Amino acid sequence: MSQGLTIGDLAARTGLAVSAIRFYETHGIVAPLRNAGGHRRYARSDIRRLSFVMASQELGFSLGEIATHLSHLPPDRAPSRDDWTRIAIGFRADIARRIEALQLLSHKLDGCIGCGCLSLDRCALYNPADGAAAYGPGPRYLMGDSQIADG
């Protein structure tokens, strides 16, 4: 067996396009070695790295955020079990946060369904004034976390 996986191997194992894997490299997400001919050679652990990227994207993280997460892995040696465990735990925390946000939203909709919804000043989907947050370019107000207790 030659040293490491080719980019095609990695693409086959992860389901990613070869072009995507190269693109990720320009964003510091993978850093393969090169063989004598200048072709990329990947470590087996890069499969896991890319799997992590795909999972994170599913959750809505940007490549930049993902790269930050991954930067906590050792750049030189293959990541150990503990290295990955640390990352996975932080990842789980993010998932939990997102679940909570969705549940809050769901509760607001409960209120909206019951409230008649024609008096716009009381709908949970309205009243954006609190909890402003930017999600993408430009200013955006989100549904905040007050004005909901009073049924």
Next chain:
Amino acid sequence: MSQGLTIGDLAARTGLAVSAIRFYETHGIVAPLRNAGGHRRYARSDIRRLSFVMASQELGFSLGEIATHLSHLPPDRAPSRDDWTRIAIGFRADIARRIEALQLLSHKLDGCIGCGCLSLDRCALYNPADGAAAYGPGPRYLMGDSQIADG
């Protein structure tokens, strides 16, 4: 009071940029009337419409999907309570689905944390072969829902 809200009013009430509201119009999300001078005039119910758009985007829906949801509202008359209730219920179902997906992922990470993670063939983040789904351009494999029962 003049007839309806100006685009600036709507922007102030929703937190959206004026340009964004105009943009949404080109995507069939709002359809304001025009006054004598050709300026847009919005109904109060458009505030809710746009709030719904922002909430949906938070959940990862595209404008196309949102427009589809909104197309179930009557185009001519102001939406009634029941109209909005129907939409809100469908919306809640989507939230529930997403929460489930996140919880599944979290479970997989539980397994990943415990499994040693150095035998790549058993990690929940690996083994993409099932549950393929496209999320953005190009083929993508996601973490499916099998190969997880056996600890």
Next chain:
DNA sequence: CTAATTTCTCAAGTTAACTTGAGATCAAGG
């Protein structure tokens, strides 16, 4: 009525995350 806002339209620019294409080189099978 005049000046300052706001709005109008339309075209073009922006960011993220990739893909596609061109032209050249490397690697592997027979």
Next chain:
DNA sequence: CCTTGATCTCAAGTTAACTTGAGAAATTAG
């Protein structure tokens, strides 16, 4: 050795969701 297929680099195109800019007309404040 030679051909086919995989890779390489670099530039440019793509989609979503908007923003920015220009020039003109409508509104509003004083």
